[in-house]
Amino acid sequence: MPSSAPPRTRSSDLVRAARREPVSRTPVWFMRQAGRSLPEYRAIREGTTMLEACTRPDLVAEITLQPVRRHGVDAAIFFSDIVVPLKAVGLDLDIVAGVGPVVAEPIRTRADLDRLPELTSEHVPYITDAVRLLVAELGDTPLIGFAGAPFTLASYLVEGGPSKNHVRTKALMHGDPDLWHALCDRLAQISGAFLHAQAEAGASVVQLFDSWVGALPRADYARYVLPHSTKALAAVADLDVPRIHFGVGTGELLSLMGSAGAEVVGVDYRVSLTDATERIGPDHAVQGNLDPALLFAPWEVLRDIVVEIVDEGRRAPGHIFNLGHGVLPDVDPDVLTRVTELVHEVSTR
Numbered sequence: 368m369p370s371s372a373p374p375r376t377r378s379s380d381l382v383r384a385a386r387r388e389p390v391s392r393t394p395v396w397f398m399r400q401a402g403r404s405l406p407e408y409r410a411i412r413e414g415t416t417m418l419e420a421c422t423r424p425d426l427v428a429e430i431t432l433q434p435v436r437r438h439g440v441d442a443a444i445f446f447s448d449i450v451v452p453l454k455a456v457g458l459d460l461d462i463v464a465g466v467g468p469v470v471a472e473p474i475r476t477r478a479d480l481d482r483l484p485e486l487t488s489e490h491v492p493y494i495t496d497a498v499r500l501l502v503a504e505l506g507d508t509p510l511i512g513f514a515g516a517p518f519t520l521a522s523y524l525v526e527g528g529p530s531k532n533h534v535r536t537k538a539l540m541h542g543d544p545d546l547w548h549a550l551c552d553r554l555a556q557i558s559g560a561f562l563h564a565q566a567e568a569g570a571s572v573v574q575l576f577d578s579w580v581g582a583l584p585r586a587d588y589a590r591y592v593l594p595h596s597t598k599a600l601a602a603v604a605d606l607d608v609p610r611i612h613f614g615v616g617t618g619e620l621l622s623l624m625g626s627a628g629a630e631v632v633g634v635d636y637r638v639s640l641t642d643a644t645e646r647i648g649p650d651h652a653v654q655g656n657l658d659p660a661l662l663f664a665p666w667e668v669l670r671d672i673v674v675e676i677v678d679e680g681r682r683a684p685g686h687i688f689n690l691g692h693g694v695l696p697d698v699d700p701d702v703l704t705r706v707t708e709l710v711h712e713v714s715t716r
């Protein structure tokens with residue numbers, strides 16, 4: 368199997384945990400560890416829009432490294448956004464601070480699909496450049512590449528922006544299944560190619576974010592989502608990189624998500640790791656699942672909860688410690704450092 372990931376990260380605890388191999392201690396990283404919780408991030412981002420920052424390899428590399436230096440986490444997550452590949456293929460969209468991705472003209476008809484060509488690595492030279500810079504800097508620490516999953520991307524494209532109820536998305540899915548599948552097939556190509564570009568340039572692990580898929584019942588997930596997420600994950604099957612698949616509110620979907628092809632299933636904080644492991648089965652590692660809101664709780668309380676999650680994780684086939692969703696912007700970053708140290712301390716084998 369051809370491997371593009373740097374061989375020196377092969378024996379890292381993160382990669383080993385993802386492969387359900389023994390680790391020296393539980394690896395930990397935090398979704399959204401780079402970003403507004405860090406004063407050094409707010410300083411470096413001043414005067415640059417989010418999407419502009421994503422196209423500058425020097426900025427991307429520096430922002431990606433900031434939380435690794437500060438917290439001593441076991442992985443870097445590439446600084447970018449799930450909508451960057453959509454912008455790269457020419458779609459008119461922006462990331463509005465405090466709101467999220469906003470699409471100028473939503474995609475709702477077959478003709479609209481023409482505005483969404485397939486992605487090749489030529490669309491994203493700044494991504495592969497940034498990955499190469501990072502891999503050189505990171506040494507033994509793995510870099511996690513990522514993409515948005517077809518459902519979550521489709522939701523932004525069909526709604527035109529963030530949505531609470533995904534009304535237009537669900538109406539399209541059920542009202543015009545052919546168009547839905549055509550849209551998601553295209554998005555699976557784009558996400559898969561985006562993951563492939565990052566892994567080929569040196570990312571050691573990839574994560575497919577299906578953040579909003581918890582809005583669906585199992586039957587709809589199986590029919591309208593699973594084949595497309597499977598295609599996106601299969602796009603990196605030729606590279607030696609473990610895959611993580613995560614969504615929010617996915618308690619009812621966990622077993623199906625496990626069948627999409629990833630080695631690791633991300634678990635949000637609504638389901639215990641013990642229950643999640645039972646649902647997903649012995650062939651997958653799990654990632655999670657501290658409630659990001661609990662980072663605001665008194666340390667004595669937080670401490671016990673972190674220890675409990677580490678203990679549950681030790682009984683799972685493999686465990687990567689993380690939050691159950693992203694870091695909230697106003698969290699005290701010192702708490703993240705303390706959690707990292709605690710996970711390492713109590714899990715050392």
Ligand SMILES: Cc1c2[nH]c(c1CCC(=O)O)Cc1[nH]c(c(CCC(=O)O)c1C)Cc1[nH]c(c(CCC(=O)O)c1C)Cc1[nH]c(c(C)c1CCC(=O)O)C2
Nearest residue numbers: 398399400401402417447448449464465466467576578693
């Ligand atoms: C749904 C989703 C998006 N983007 C992403 C997801 C999936 C993860 C999740 O469920 O949280 C993925 C993402 N977005 C960002 C990262 C960077 C790496 C990291 O996790 O540290 C990652 C992995 C940077 C970002 N992406 C965004 C920011 C904030 C913009 C800024 O700092 O100016 C960052 C650091 C913008 C963004 N982009 C999106 C949202 C909801 C927002 C926040 C809007 C806001 O509250 O301002 C879409």
